[in-house]
Amino acid sequence: MHVKAQMSMVMNLDKCIGCHTCSVTCKNVWTNRAGAEYMWFNDVETKPGIGYPKRWEDQERWRGGWELDRRGRLRLRAGGRLRKLATLFANPDLPELDDYYEPWTYDYETLTRAGPSQHQPVARPESQITGRPLELAWGPNWEDDLAGAPERAGADPNLRGAAEEAVRLEYERAFMFYLPRICEHCLNPSCVASCPSGAMYKREEDGIVLVDQEACRGWRMCVSGCPYKKVYFNWHTGKAEKCTLCYPRLEVGLPTVCSETCVGRIRYLGLVLYDADRVEAAASTPDERDLLEAQLGLFLDPFDDEVQALARRDGIPEDWLEAARRSPVYPLAVRYRVALPLHPEYRTLPMVWYVPPLSPVLSMVEGEGSGADPDDVFPAIDELRIPVSYLANLLTGGAEEPVRVALKRLAAMRAHTRERNLGSEPDPALAASVGMDAGEIDAMFRLLAVAKYDERYVIPQAHAEVAGRLAEQQGSCGLEFPGGPGSCGVQARRADPLGAAPFGDDEIDLVGLLERRGGR
Amino acid sequence: MSRVDLFLWVALPYLCVAVFVVGHVWRHRRGQLTWTTRSTQLLESRLLRIGSPLFHLGILAAVGGHVLGILVPRGWTEAIGIQEHAYHWIAIVAGVAAGTAIVLGLAILLYRRVAVPRVRHTTTRSDLVVLPLLVLVIGGGMLVTVWGTAIDEYPYRTTVSPWFRGIFGFAPEADLMAGAPFVFQLHAVSSWLLFAVWPFSRLVHAWSFPLGYLRRSHILYRSRTPRAALARNRALDGRRRG
Incomplete structure (x- = not known):
């Protein structure tokens, strides 16, 4: 057994109001640069819908993630190493910009320069790449709140099998929920495995998946290799970029920007201990529907004495073990089983999990004036x-029972807590009917509904004692320059004697270099 | 031998090789952040999927041909039983095939670079230097193959090739090259210039062909070591004082 710590996230979809604050704050911090305009490290999708980029879940088309070969061994869906090298000059699985959208801005100058005229001046949209006027036809949240759903939502790759029959998209019967997405920081990341240059890696200490901007050579295999399409290609710098789980913030104990600014307080950040030796075996589980259980089987109980001893042996510091014991992710995923992974069938063992949305069930039942009697609620779960x-x-990769368990527990929690709020003692049979006890339900309620800041985010500081200095770099380490992100250290180490970065926007700028030298 | 010949066939090669070597050291140490293919497949895929493999595979074949025709002395190929006549035909057939692929590929890629607005707008100033040079080198190379070798049957293996090897043996014989047909001279000069701008352009991605990928393990871990953090802080301290 090899104990590793993984920083992971849970999002409570029951409380997501789809306000996009997470997306916007993330964009302002990380992808507000040339070449990164179309990148959304965090985006919020309306489900059902085809998402961003278009139909990203259709792995028949994009061939991201892993699959099992005939002998049951794990291999990249897009093919082996030789095939990767053979398709180096033109990657057949790479999405094009139009699968995301062409980023645009508005011609505000027309407004500011407009003289007196009979008609209102208009700021027309123009492409941020070519500067040409752009006919807007698609964007990162084009389908917000089911916009255009009657024509398009049927193309949602999750609408297959029984789901296809049952989902009704007519306006008055429509139902939707929001799905905020960031990088999954997988235990078995296929982007890392796809990178020919070895520029992508998983951090030993906290499992965050990063792209080394100095080592990336722009072969773009990670973009197609990631089944969640959360690695992006910067057309300006020619390198790949992705969600960093805001590691500079985590290292000093702060939550990610998307979590910190979440209006609905739906996000949870915490450590999970897992057995790194069994990752490949878990990802190779034959039946897709067993992958959730296999992944849960990797997680180690942070309260277990033996686990703690092994974790210490493997170099996990004491305060990290303490953080693992206080982690909100472990109970939500393992103890209460209300959090579930996103598309475990991609076999990457994703580490951003979701509490499924319950609200529509209850509003359906309660809207007709009935009480929150779980006898009314539970059947409704099957009639969503x-x-x-x-x-x-x-x-869950198609397994319905874990979803049912999670929804029933959430429904039981509501009924239980309502009883308490109304002044009567909840019936212990209610908790027992979903396999929990009153204490556990109260604890789950506290975590999900009260959701105190320091219970949602349990983030141990990075363990180089010197990392405290990172906080001092805040504000001195901008990302707005072309060629970011986060190359402050790089710039300092490679200070240029000519008085500027060796290459600015351009690779060869001999004129500029001579001018700068002449100026000295 | 005129001064011009001396410059073109002795000074220029050494100058360009020097820039090539020193430039690469500089680029490797300072320019990792921009060391990339600068792929534009994200912006336009349909044409690239035809043009890019044609061009790149053709170039790889052409590099092989150059090694055989220029680096390997005529005596060696004859020693292993390949007579001049056979060599000549191999060179022409393979050369024309590779050259056609390169020219086709380059034409498609140049067309998309000019005609597709997204690609045109991401063209860098270094591209504006490299692309015309590439056209010159490849056009010259094609002429060398078709006209110089196939039609004119100029014996470059006893003139151009020894001159080229002589440069690296520090015994350049400019006379050999001074008497060569113009297309050979054009191809040689433009190639030296291409080598000189190589380290300052996206061409450096040629050295990054990821052969290591075939052997490494799938999932990579890297530690965020205290030592790295210390070094970073020290560098920051230095900058603050300076």
Whole structure:
């Protein structure tokens, strides 16, 4: 056994209001640069819908993630190493910009320069790449709140099997929920395995998956290799970029920007201890529907004495073990089983998990004036307009029972807590009917509904004692320059005697170099 | 031998090789952040999927041909039983095939670079230097193969090749090259210039062909070591004082 710590996230979809604050704050911090305009390290999708980039979940088309070969061994869906090298000059699985959208801005100058005229001046949209006027036809949240769903949502790859029959897209019967997405920081990341240059790596200490901007050579295999399409190609710098889980913030104990600014307080950050030796075996589980259980089987109980001893042996510091014991992710995923992974069938063992949305069930039942009697609620779970099968396609690789368990526990929690709020003692049979006890339900309620800041985010500081200095770099380490992100250290180490970065926007700028030298 | 000949066939090669070597050391140490293919497949895929493999595979074949025709002395190939006549035909057939692929590929890639607005707008100033040079080198190379070798049957293996090897043996014989047909001279000069701008352009990605990928393990871990953090802080301290 090899104990490793993984920083992971849970999002409570039941509380997501789809406000996009996470996306916008993330963009302002990380991808507000040339070449990165179209990148959304965090985006919020309306489900059902085809998402961003278009139909990213269709792995028949994009061939991301892993699959099992005939002998049951794990291999990259897009093919082996030789095939990767053979398709180096033109990657057949790479999405094009139009699969995301062409980034645009508006011609504000027309407004500011407009003289008196009979008609209102208009700021027309123009491409941020070519500067040409752009006919807007698609964007990162074009399908927000089911916009255009009657024509398009049927193309959602999760609508297959029973789900296809059951989902009703007519306006008055429609149902939707929001799915905020960031990089999954997988235990078995296929982007890392796809990178020919070895520029992508998983951090030993906290499992964050990063791209080394100095080592990336722009072969773009990671973009197609990631089944979640959360690695992006910067057309300006020619290198890949992705969500960093805001590691500079985590290292000093702060939550990610998307978590910190989440209005609905839906996000949880915490450590999970896992056995790195069994990752490959778990990812090779034959039946897709067993992958959730296999991944849960990797997670180690941070309260177990033996686990703690092994973790110490493997160099996990004491305060990290303490953080693992206080982690909100471990109970939500393992103890209460209300959090589920996103598309475990990609076999990457993703580490951003989701509490499935329950609200529509209850509003359906409560809207008709009935009480929150779980006898009314539980059957309703199977009659959801978005059926359990849809959530199962999304969150469990098609296994419906774990989704049902999670929804029933959430429903039981509501009924239980309502009893308490109304002044009567909840019936212990209610908790028992979903396999929990009153204490556990109260604890789950506290975590999910009260959701105190320091219970949602349990982030141990990075363990180089010197890392405290990172906080001092805040504000001195901008990302707005072309060629970011995060190359402060690089710039300092490679200070240029000519008085500027060796290459600015351009690779060869001999004129500029001579001018700078002449100026000295 | 005129001064011009001396410059073109002795000074220029050494100058360009020097820039090539020193430039690469500089680029390797300072320019990792921009060391990339600068692929534009994200912006346009349909044409690139035809043009890029044609061009790159053709170039790889052409490099092989150059090694055989220029680096390997005529005596060696004859020693292993390849007579001049056979060599000549191999060179022409393979050369024309590779050259056609390169020219086709380059034409497609140049067309998309000019005609596709997204690609045109991401063209860098270094591209504006490299692409015309590439056209010159490849056009010259094609002429050398078709006209110089196939039609004119100029014996470059006893003139151009020894001159080229002589440069690296520090015994350049400029006379050999001064008497060569113009297309050979054009191809040689433009190639030296291409080598000189190589380290300052996207061409450096040629050295990054990821052969290591075939052997490494799938999942990579890297530690965020205290030592690295210390070094970073020290560098920052230095900058603050300076």
